Amino acid sequence: MSIVIIRQDGKINEWIASLKKNNSDIEVYSYLEAHPKDKITMAIVWKHPNGSLLEYPNLKCVASFGAGVDFIFDDPGFPRGVAVTRVVDxxxxxxxxxxxxxxxxxxxxxxxxxxxxxxxxxxxxxxxxxxxxxxxxxxxxxxxxxxxxxxxxxxxxxxxxxxxxxxxxxxxxxxxxxxxxxxxxxxxxxxxxxxxxxxxxxxxxxxxxxxxxxxxxxxxxxxxxxxxxxxxxxxxxxxxxxxxxxxxxxxxxxxxxxxxxxxxxxxxxTPHTASVSDMDSVVPQLLENYNRLQKGAFLHNIVSAKKGY
Known part of the structure; x- marks a missing residue:
């Protein structure tokens, strides 16, 4: 079971380093590098390219890096039935x-x-x-x-x-x-x-x-x-x-x-700067949900696909 990070703002390596700092044993990849797509069970995303989530056949959870999830449900290629979580920070x-x-x-x-x-x-x-x-x-x-x-x-x-x-x-x-x-x-x-x-x-x-x-x-x-x-x-x-x-x-x-x-x-x-996800605050809850996913436990901060929030 592994994690892939998909975002397009040049900050993927920072997030990988922060995740590994909190759990050195975790397998986490950038979507831009070669990685075992069949092992990915969690994708952590922010405004990912449409259709990119379909590349992961064993995906069980899509986690937003922030409070917003509209961009996930707006993706025509979003794999329906996969759990979606957001940050409550x-x-x-x-x-x-x-x-x-x-x-x-x-x-x-x-x-x-x-x-x-x-x-x-x-x-x-x-x-x-x-x-x-x-x-x-x-x-x-x-x-x-x-x-x-x-x-x-x-x-x-x-x-x-x-x-x-x-x-x-x-x-x-x-x-x-x-x-x-x-x-x-x-x-x-x-x-x-x-x-x-x-x-x-x-x-x-x-x-x-x-x-x-x-x-x-x-x-x-x-x-x-x-x-x-x-x-x-x-x-x-x-x-x-x-x-x-x-x-x-x-x-x-x-x-x-x-x-x-x-x-x-x-x-x-102002340039979408009102509230920016803080790594030190966000990473622990992302890892908590990843651990829960591995154990088959109930995930925190699940988003309703019907409501969109």
């Missing part, structure tokens, strides 16, 4: 929460606008907002959304959540399903998207949704680029219904050079 969740909070304060205090003013040598005091002036709505109340909500509450923000299905959360009120979506949006001044990307949530950040937000609302997307209809966001920014947006994820990454987001004065672009 307190470090990942904490990093995401900090990034969301930083973006919210950036919006409240006009920091991106002041950087633009600085480059233009323009001295211009702008009216700012306070914590008490806004309500934060989080779409997606899983591990990441729940921690962000808890931490925002500690700062004194009014926070509420929205999810497709009921979520036990004692920190904030959570609206559920399409019947409560409009009520959620109408009470939201700052919208944070932390939803999983599924057939139901693909394109959910669209013109119709934005219209249900209060005038002057701000949008933060740190989930997946597929949640957003780019043209709809641009229209709602240009007609001043939305005050601005912070985007960390995109349909195509890196964001193409001529994409209008780059130079839009109301959009802050």
């Amino acid at each position: 307190p470090v990942l969740a904490s990093d995401m929460s900090e990034f969301v909070i930083a973006n919210i304060f950036n919006f409240l205090k006009n920091l991106t606008d002041y950087k633009s003013d600085q480059l233009s040598e323009y001295w211009n005091r702008r009216p700012y907002k306070r914590i008490a002036d806004v309500s934060v709505g989080i779409m997606g109340m899983g591990a990441l959304g729940s921690l962000a909500a808890k931490n925002l509450k500690q700062y004194g923000f009014r926070v509420h959540g929205w999810a497709n299905s009921p979520k036990p959360n004692h920190e904030v009120r959570t609206y559920v399903g399409q019947t409560e979506l409009q009520s959620f949006l109408s009470a939201t001044d700052i919208l944070v998207c932390l939803l999983p990307l599924t057939e139901e949530t693909n394109g959910i950040l669209n013109k119709e949704l934005f219209r249900n937000l209060p005038h002057g609302a701000y949008v933060i997307n740190v989930a997946r680029g597929g949640h957003l209809i780019d043209e709809d966001l641009l229209e709602m920014l240009d007609n001043d219904h939305l005050a601005g947006a912070s985007l960390d994820v995109f349909h195509e990454e890196p964001l193409p050079k001529k994409h209008p987001f780059w130079r839009h004065p109301k959009i802050l672009v």
